[in-house]
Amino acid sequence: xxxxxxxxxxxxxxxxxxxxxxxxxxxxxxxxxxxxxxxxxxxxxxxxxxxxxxxxxxxxxxxxxxxxxxxxxxxxxxxxxxxxxxxxxxxxxxxxxxxxxxxxxxxxxxxxxxxxxxxxxxxxxxxxxxxxxxxxxxxxxxxxxxxxxxxxxxxxxxxxxxxxxxxxxxxxxxxxxxxxxxxxxxxxxxxxxxxxxxxxxxxxxxxxxxxxxxxxxxxxxxxxxxxxxxxxxxxxxxxxxxxxxxxxxxxxxxxxxxxxxxxxxxxxxxxxxxxxxxxxxxxxxxxxxxxxxxxxx
Amino acid sequence: xxxxxxxxxxxxxxxxxxxxxxxxxxxxxxxxxxxxxxxxxxxxxxxxxxxxxxxxxxxxxxxxxxxxxxxxxxxxxxxxxxxxxxxxxxxxxxxxxxxxxxxxxxxxxxxxxxxxxxxxxxxxxxxxxxxxxxxxxxxxxxxxxxxxxxxxxxxxxxxxxxxxxxxxxxxxxxxxxxxxxxxxxxxxxxxxxxxxxxxxxxxxxxxxxxxxxxxxxxxxxxxxxxxxxxxxxxxxx
Numbered sequence: 001x002x003x004x005x006x007x008x009x010x011x012x013x014x015x016x017x018x019x020x021x022x023x024x025x026x027x028x029x030x031x032x033x034x035x036x037x038x039x040x041x042x043x044x045x046x047x048x049x050x051x052x053x054x055x056x057x058x059x060x061x062x063x064x065x066x067x068x069x070x071x072x073x074x075x076x077x078x079x080x081x082x083x084x085x086x087x088x089x090x091x092x093x094x095x096x097x098x099x100x101x102x103x104x105x106x107x108x109x110x111x112x113x114x115x116x117x118x119x120x121x122x123x124x125x126x127x128x129x130x131x132x133x134x135x136x137x138x139x140x141x142x143x144x145x146x147x148x149x150x151x152x153x154x155x156x157x158x159x160x161x162x163x164x165x166x167x168x169x170x171x172x173x174x175x176x177x178x179x180x181x182x183x184x185x186x187x188x189x190x191x192x193x194x195x196x197x198x199x200x201x202x203x204x205x206x207x208x209x210x211x212x213x214x215x216x217x218x219x220x221x222x223x224x225x226x227x228x229x230x231x232x233x234x235x236x237x238x239x240x241x242x243x244x245x246x247x248x249x250x251x252x253x254x255x256x257x258x259x260x261x262x263x264x265x266x267x268x269x270x271x272x273x274x275x276x277x278x279x280x281x282x283x284x285x286x287x288x289x290x291x292x293x294x295x296x297x
Numbered sequence: 298x299x300x301x302x303x304x305x306x307x308x309x310x311x312x313x314x315x316x317x318x319x320x321x322x323x324x325x326x327x328x329x330x331x332x333x334x335x336x337x338x339x340x341x342x343x344x345x346x347x348x349x350x351x352x353x354x355x356x357x358x359x360x361x362x363x364x365x366x367x368x369x370x371x372x373x374x375x376x377x378x379x380x381x382x383x384x385x386x387x388x389x390x391x392x393x394x395x396x397x398x399x400x401x402x403x404x405x406x407x408x409x410x411x412x413x414x415x416x417x418x419x420x421x422x423x424x425x426x427x428x429x430x431x432x433x434x435x436x437x438x439x440x441x442x443x444x445x446x447x448x449x450x451x452x453x454x455x456x457x458x459x460x461x462x463x464x465x466x467x468x469x470x471x472x473x474x475x476x477x478x479x480x481x482x483x484x485x486x487x488x489x490x491x492x493x494x495x496x497x498x499x500x501x502x503x504x505x506x507x508x509x510x511x512x513x514x515x516x517x518x519x520x521x522x523x524x525x526x527x528x529x530x531x532x533x534x
Binding site: 183285 | 345367368376378385386387388392395428450
């Protein structure tokens with residue numbers, strides 16, 4: 001595999017985490033414009049831990065996820081009583097607060113004569129764990145996909161379990177779910193925290209793959225894209241957002257020869273999809289039909 | 298069995314219930330009639346724990362339930378069939394039935410499966426459609442499914458909010474026949490309706506609710522039918 005292919009495939013894998021994170025929120029019936037904040041928190045926390053404090057990567061990633069999950073718990077308990085457009089605006093504001101906060105973080109230490117650490121808008125470079133440990137891009141890509149398969153396995157298991165049904169009920173009609181005796185706020189918070197952890201995991205991988213991060217990577221466009229992946233690929237199964245990622249990055253990379261015009265084609269494709277398949281390619285109804293078909297054959 | 302005493306509920310500044318007092322007796326069908334905006338649905342949501350009363354008491358079998366969460370109210374034995382939002386449209390008929398048994402499915406899987414079979418015996422059309430997505434059922438079938446799902450929590454009282462709304466007259470007849478049958482099996486029912494004729498034909502007792510207050514209570518026949526219908530649709534003023 002050429003370096004270029006490895007980097008594109010790795011990117012798709014890492015973006016898949018935040019796409020799944022936004023998808024979980026869509027499944028509980030909320031549109032979040034703020035999942036990029038948890039991606040950024042995971043990236044910064046784990047980056048600081050390996051580059052500045054010399055922690056092992058796995059431990060730094062665990063802590064990155066834990067902090068992202070806790071942030072989701074706090075922001076979730078403040079915003080989940082809102083719904084619709086109010087929730088969307090609130091998540092966007094929190095994400096921007098975190099991004100702007102990161103712009104004013106200047107904490108650097110000297111390591112081997114070099115200053116290392118977040119330096120506001122100048123970014124945070126020299127996250128050199130993969131160089132120090134001689135990890136090739138191909139090996140790191142493998143790590144990304146092993147973790148992605150792990151997350152997907154959990155999501156598929158949840159989807160088939162009663163918990164998944166309950167979460168779909170909460171997303172489809174919170175009031176009706178409440179009338180069945182479901183503690184709606186609890187399940188929404190649970191899903192939000194899980195979504196935060198997944199985004200944090202993607203972010204901590206990203207920091208170590210890119211070796212350089214800056215607050216503006218985690219801006220609202222990243223959030224908008226991650227929402228679009230689920231909406232394009234479909235909200236009926238966790239495979240949906242992956243299809244969205246594949247279409248977006250795969251398609252755009254595949255038609256690079258058309259340069260700037262490819263964005264016009266892609267925008268048109270998204271618009272047509274959303275008109276004819278408002279809940280994505282693999283929406284609940286198609287997933288239901290596929291499941292029945294699989295059970296019969 | 299269920300007594301509501303001087304309950305006040307508001308949405309922000311807007312008062313929806315201004316001291317409602319009523320009761321539903323065991324084994325009876327109690328109807329609540331009144332024009333749009335009288336507070337009928339608000340009262341149902343308040344009893345079900347989805348909305349909080351500012352003042353007043355709600356007692357179920359002598360136990361105060363006005364502070365309980367919606368989940369605890371279901372566990373206490375009260376099931377609500379909300380108006381218009383009857384089913385989870387993207388879930389199958391069977392999944393919808395299971396949803397109704399949410400509070401006990403973890404502890405009593407076998408009992409829930411038995412109950413689903415009993416619902417299929419009672420409503421054969423649901424069995425035919427068990428794998429179909431609930432959103433693709435007809436209006437009458439959805440109402441039937443909503444009723445069956447409510448029964449899945451093994452309630453002791455059923456709150457039904459406008460079961461006739463949006464249905465063809467013949468289907469409304471069917472639904473009310475089912476309500477009679479369920480009641481004949483011993484289920485206590487509190488029914489909100491706008492279709493006063495249908496409601497009075499099944500009610501043991503009825504209340505008129507206007508502007509968030511009960512303005513009449515009695516048995517069908519105690520107030521002239523024309524008067525009931527006029528007040529149920531238009532209010533007194």
